[in-house]
Amino acid sequence: MGRLKNIILAKILTRFPSLLDKIVAKTGRTEVSGIPWAPLKKRLSESKVALVTTAGVHLKSQKPFDMRDPNGDPTYRDIPLSTPKNEYTITHDYYDHKDADRDLNIVFPIDRLKEMKEAGAIGSLAEVNYGFMGHIDGPHIETLIKKTAPEVAGKLKTDGVDVVLLTPG
Numbered sequence: 001m002g003r004l005k006n007i008i009l010a011k012i013l014t015r016f017p018s019l020l021d022k023i024v025a026k027t028g029r030t031e032v033s034g035i036p037w038a039p040l041k042k043r044l045s046e047s048k049v050a051l052v053t054t055a056g057v058h059l060k061s062q063k064p065f066d067m068r069d070p071n072g073d074p075t076y077r078d079i080p081l082s083t084p085k086n087e088y089t090i091t092h093d094y095y096d097h098k099d100a101d102r103d104l105n106i107v108f109p110i111d112r113l114k115e116m117k118e119a120g121a122i123g124s125l126a127e128v129n130y131g132f133m134g135h136i137d138g139p140h141i142e143t144l145i146k147k148t149a150p151e152v153a154g155k156l157k158t159d160g161v162d163v164v165l166l167t168p169g
Contacts, residue, residue, distance in 0.1 A: 011096050040162065047162035049117075050126035051079075052152065054134030055100065055107035055169030056092025059083060064091035071138035074148050077131040081110070094135040095169050107167055126161050134169045 040047065056065050058077035066073040072094075079088075088104050090097045100107045110129070116122045130152050136144050156164060 046123045048124045049122045049163045050161040051129040051165050053108045053167045054132045056090045056133045057108045057131040060089045065133040067093050071140045072135040073133045074140040074143040079129045081127050
């Protein structure tokens, strides 16, 4: 029943965004000091770009994000660049992703990045990109900040990524 409630609520909030504004106003905030920003050290046309999404995107063969936990799921999924289009799926009940189900590029613009690479606008694409679930609350916020996000940041750094495009769900 919980998943169905989340799906219905997501559809209602999509149609009536002012209701979402009221919910957000009542939600506690997590304060983070400083801006996680680093200036580019080389031209975009020479940079390696990775894609990180919080839209719940993952491969059909991977474990779905946990939709039963009301605090969300702070884990992530590796998404290889070589993934065929028909192998992607979205597990995320907290937004209406019917349009993204039709065109994944709305939340995970991998095809657009491939086109940009072919056009020479970006240097290269990371061989592995990453999917998170955007609904993270309660104790999972600390897990995300202290464990899973630094893990992914370390992997991106090891892979020589210069630019990360972060897309929400």
